[in-house]
Amino acid sequence: MIIEDLHLLAGQHQLAIKRWELKAGEHWAIFGHSGSGKSLLGAWLVGDLAAERATLSQQPQRIALVSLEQQQALLERELADDDSEFTDQIDSGHTVLELLEADCSEPRLLERVSQQCDLTDLLKRGFRLLSTGETRRLMLALALIKQPQLLILDEPFAGLDLRHQRQLLALLEQLAKECQLLIISSRDDELPASISHVAVLDEQGLSQQLTIEQWLQHPERQQMEKQAEQQSLAIVQALREFQQTEPVSPLFSITQGSVSYAGETLFSGLNWQIHYGEHWQVRGPNGCGKSTLLNLIFGDHPQCYSNHIEVMGFRRGSGESIWQVKQHIGMVSAALHLQYRVNCSALEVVLSGLYDSIGVYQQASELELEQARLWLQLFGLANLEKHYFKSLSYGQQRLLIIARALVKGPQLLLLDEPCQGLDFLQRNTVLKALELVAKHNLSQLVYVTHHQDDALPSIKHFIDFADGAVHLSKL
Incomplete structure (x- = not known):
């Protein structure tokens, strides 16, 4: 996939990329400060945000995104559907199964994804009764149901307990053999071993393209500690x-x-x-x-x-x-x-x-x-x-x-x-x-x-x- 002359604008946030090529077999992490436009990139690639201008070529047909913003949007939809004020019962929202079935009509795929994300025992639970970590696993499942060729994960480990962090790390290594990974993160110690390259964003846009080895030795990391x-x-x-x-x-x-x-x-x-x-x-x-x-x-x-x-x-x-x-x-x-x-x-x-x-x-x-x-x-x-x-x-x-x-x-x-x-x-x-x-x-x-x-x-x-x-x- 090649991105050229990209300019994204949303509110006071913007992102500019002159040229970025993600070659087959490469898996990328994105680092940058809050407000540098990291999340805009994922929203644009899945069609949730229009670009001011951009040239995109060799992009995969199926792209899926997991982000905290998407999780927030799902919560707002569930709250909008809340019927509690019209009934004498608390509305716990759509069940996990109902949310998955809305995007998937293949029982075998739904079963496999439910197992991958450890949701099998939660399928009958209402969305609003899920913990933060359980909600994160649901968001991942909704992405995997699309069988993506490019999977974009924005802070994928946020809210997961230690057992599910380890499970996700193993799952990402497996998925890296099936699709390309693009992980937006603030924690380089949590990246799967399959990550080969790092893109660094600043106020000007995409400022550096590094190998993972170059990033781990980068002096900017020590400067931020001080x-x-x-x-x-x-x-x-x-x-x-x-x-x-x-x-x-x-x-x-x-x-x-x-x-x-x-x-x-x-x-x-x-x-x-x-x-x-x-x-x-x-x-x-x-x-x-x-x-x-x-x-x-x-x-x-x-x-x-x-x-x-x-x-x-x-x-x-x-x-x-x-x-x-x-x-x-x-x-x-x-x-x-x-x-x-x-x-x-x-x-x-x-x-x-x-x-x-x-x-x-x-x-x-x-x-x-x-x-x-x-x-x-x-x-x-x-x-x-x-x-x-x-x-x-x-x-x-x-x-x-x-x-x-x-x-x-x-x-x-x-x-x-x-x-x-x-x-x-x-x-x-x-x-x-x-x-x-x-x-x-x-x-x-x-x-x-x-x-x-x-x-x-x-x-x-x-x-x-x-x-x-x-x-x-x-x-």
Whole structure:
């Protein structure tokens, strides 16, 4: 496939490629900062975006894309079809099987793809009941059903647990023998061995075409590590300035906690407390209840009121206001990101963290505006202050969600895969900042990640989910 004189434009994002040839037998990775146009390329190749100008030759007939933007679009379609307000039952959305059958009329192909993506046991489950990792596997299955000759994967490992990361890596090695791979990623340590070349994007477009060996020795990688160190120190200094008073202890407790859906128990018998000075990592496979647990703490899960829960000194269901609890807690999650559908400006997204709202519905003070602008600057987003949330790249949106969680200097930070969608520099900056936050107890962390490289050394407490049981441990 040969791409020449390509110019893509979407909102304030653009991508220019003078000439790029992807030869048969080559498998490429694409690296670039958030907003450099990485995702535009995939959208254009599958026909979701028209080019200002382009010459494309020798392109394969069947091209499939897996991206976080496509996942977000599917969620919005499912929410649009939600009938809950007209019935007395919660609409869990179309089942996995219904979504697959809409694109596939061949039973054998559907069965094979379901097995490849480990969806066989989830075929009857509604889309809105899927975990983040399960949703990612569904998106991959929807792409594989097209039997692509070129498969474009945008952050393919995002949200997958360790077992499914290994399964996907093995599957990609198998697929590399059947089709060409184009992987957009911020993690070169997760690339399959079949990746032979790297394309580097910057503000000017496609700037470098390298072999994988050349990329791994590239001085730019070391420069970004140093830059991340400097930015993380500035973030932590700002958090010190806005830090709330020393919290009550325990910040959270649950006694004989349990969650079940339609008679199926997700977990039970959980006795757990979070004390000042403790940081916890929550571990377990996709769908085991990690995100559910964080939502119980935050108060966004309906069963938080049927459990014996105390948070920030308030017993759940005792007449406390939402603000009394949430003013002390910052939240980052894929669900919050996907459901932030109010198209407000970047500045308003950060401001909304001060009010724990989706969007801003009150007049901000000059001090609050100054505070929000500082966090935009710290994350390198000051020039995007007036840009609408939906017009930004996924990585830029995720940074805003993180800034939204930090802006009030929370006593408790709930972090569910916070680095999902971030580029190499952003991820390293956020991880270094979170390590310093934990090390100096600027906030207490409850942290979910499936990536071993994203583990934080200062987290010494662990809660592990396995087969409905919950185990607590510490180093």
